Amino acid sequence: MRHLFARNALAFAACSLLASISPSESCAQEIGPRVGEVTFPNSGAEAAQEDFLIGLALLHSFEYPEARTRFRAARQIDPDFAMAHWGEAMAWNYSLWFEQNADSARAVLALLGDTPEARIAAAATERERAWLAAVELLYGAGTKEERDDAYAGAMAELHRQFPDDPEAGAFHALALLGTAHEGRDHPTYMRAGAIAGEVFAAHPSHPGAAHYMIHSFDDPVHAPLGLPAARAYARIAPDADHAQHMTTHIFLALGLWEEVVRANETADAVVDRDRAAAGRPPSFCGHYNEWLLYGYLMENRTADALNLLQGCRAAASTGRERTAASFSEMRSRYVVDTGDPDGTASEMAVDYGERVGPRFRDAWLEGYVAGRTGDARATASALERIRELRPRAEEEMADEGFTDLAYSRRPEVLEMQIEGLYLLALGRESDGFERIRAAAELEGELPMAFGPPAIDKPSHELLGELLLEAGRPGEARGYFETALSRTPGRIPALQGLERTREANAATGR
Numbered sequence: 001m002r003h004l005f006a007r008n009a010l011a012f013a014a015c016s017l018l019a020s021i022s023p024s025e026s027c028a029q030e031i032g033p034r035v036g037e038v039t040f041p042n043s044g045a046e047a048a049q050e051d052f053l054i055g056l057a058l059l060h061s062f063e064y065p066e067a068r069t070r071f072r073a074a075r076q077i078d079p080d081f082a083m084a085h086w087g088e089a090m091a092w093n094y095s096l097w098f099e100q101n102a103d104s105a106r107a108v109l110a111l112l113g114d115t116p117e118a119r120i121a122a123a124a125t126e127r128e129r130a131w132l133a134a135v136e137l138l139y140g141a142g143t144k145e146e147r148d149d150a151y152a153g154a155m156a157e158l159h160r161q162f163p164d165d166p167e168a169g170a171f172h173a174l175a176l177l178g179t180a181h182e183g184r185d186h187p188t189y190m191r192a193g194a195i196a197g198e199v200f201a202a203h204p205s206h207p208g209a210a211h212y213m214i215h216s217f218d219d220p221v222h223a224p225l226g227l228p229a230a231r232a233y234a235r236i237a238p239d240a241d242h243a244q245h246m247t248t249h250i251f252l253a254l255g256l257w258e259e260v261v262r263a264n265e266t267a268d269a270v271v272d273r274d275r276a277a278a279g280r281p282p283s284f285c286g287h288y289n290e291w292l293l294y295g296y297l298m299e300n301r302t303a304d305a306l307n308l309l310q311g312c313r314a315a316a317s318t319g320r321e322r323t324a325a326s327f328s329e330m331r332s333r334y335v336v337d338t339g340d341p342d343g344t345a346s347e348m349a350v351d352y353g354e355r356v357g358p359r360f361r362d363a364w365l366e367g368y369v370a371g372r373t374g375d376a377r378a379t380a381s382a383l384e385r386i387r388e389l390r391p392r393a394e395e396e397m398a399d400e401g402f403t404d405l406a407y408s409r410r411p412e413v414l415e416m417q418i419e420g421l422y423l424l425a426l427g428r429e430s431d432g433f434e435r436i437r438a439a440a441e442l443e444g445e446l447p448m449a450f451g452p453p454a455i456d457k458p459s460h461e462l463l464g465e466l467l468l469e470a471g472r473p474g475e476a477r478g479y480f481e482t483a484l485s486r487t488p489g490r491i492p493a494l495q496g497l498e499r500t501r502e503a504n505a506a507t508g509r
Contacts, residue, residue: 033240034239035057035207035237036236037203037205037236038060038166042128043082043123043128044084045078047078048078055067055087055091057237059090059091061207061211061237061243062096062211063241064091064094067087072088075111079111082119082128083128085111085112085119086135089105090135092104092108093105093138093139095148096215100138100144105135105139109136116140130158134154134155134158137153137154148179152172152175155175156175159172166199169195170199170212171208173212176191176195177215183447184447189215189216189217189222196208196212196216200213200228200232206236210229210232210233211229211233211246213225213226213229214226214247214250215246218253219448223254230248231247241270241271244264245287247259247263251263252450252452254488257295258299260292264295265292268282284312285311285312285323285327289308289312289330292308293308297333297337300491302338306334309345313327313331313348317351319351324355325355325358327358328352331365332365335365337491337492357393359385359389359393360386360393363382363386364386364414364417365456366382366385367382367386368418368456370382370421370425371422371424374424375425376422376426379425383415383419387415393411394408397411410455412442413446413455416435416438416459417439420432423435424466433463436462443455443460444482458493460479460480461480464476464496464500468500473499476496476500477500480496
């Protein structure tokens, strides 16, 4: 492990002694592993500063277990280091996932004192007491939503008190994002993005500023605002796998498929390096690989996508439920976007254990494939399974925290799609189109989800393809255009739009 880069002992000591003043750029420390530059004057022992600053930078990139390890090391060096306790407690709060381990965080804070007042008094400066007062609200009384809102208010006040403190600005932006309890709230996200953007402009190597800008602008409409941060974040924190992946939230929203693939390959390389050091095999499933497979599909790199899927299947066959769920998602996207010409992916199967969601997704995929080939009997069979599994799948999603409207109503849209395909397979064209049109309308009312489409086959795109096949290119064009407004650069929708233009040109329309 490298020591703090270009460390000036006198300047650093001055920052520690004058912790009550606003921090300056001269106090910034570039740290190793390479996870960005952070500034946080404090009254902790000098010997504990390296671990504290590394933990802080890791915290900004959501590398929570590693951050806790660093903060814990800092407070073991200096048991009275109040901000090391604060940092470890903060690393139990997962703002953007709307989750926290409050009991573990409270246990860490309790080491400073038996009451909130005693713990706040343990801090040596007014500035440190403000940070501790805020975290006490985050883990204090009330519901999770009430505590998130109270904490965001405290961070707004702390930022007002210390307007030049990059940490105050960055954590204020993150706190705001953590109040969007009902799903993506554009006014809140824009406020957070503006605050993070100010920090990023003044401190272009700050990992949190870039990270929170990306989250704030993580949708096709606002993604251009996040592109500078996405371009910078990978360079800021090359040793943080989440930072490498996070850039693709903006790249994918803009249809920049080469960048999506390259960034997720880099994220996987960081993960696999750490897994190898721990004696573990490479990773083929999980969030980064799900996005990587989607990028491969959009670049028509079918062989690479299939190799990744086969690797995930092998890992999922070990019986880990979360890995199996990842396999289900990757297989569905592969079959939908390639047609699975040789049937290899369609024949793959794993044991999903107790998980209902993957079985629901598989039933939808069977219904989709059968419906697109006009097999009414097979479509009906899949539809029966979908209707049986849907209530349990929705309950499972709620239990796992998927309350965002972009995802929570996904099963309803998927069922409507298969109902429409079944009606079409029966020859009831008008009813079938009407049902899929209703699915498209419902999907259009839902918030845009970040990342690959929440609906594996976007309903507007599906309806456009069906209308084309029915010889109605004039109607199809609008649906493809709507699909592309929600999923920019998505190749099947672009190809469909081009076919409508060719068909309309051939008929002189």
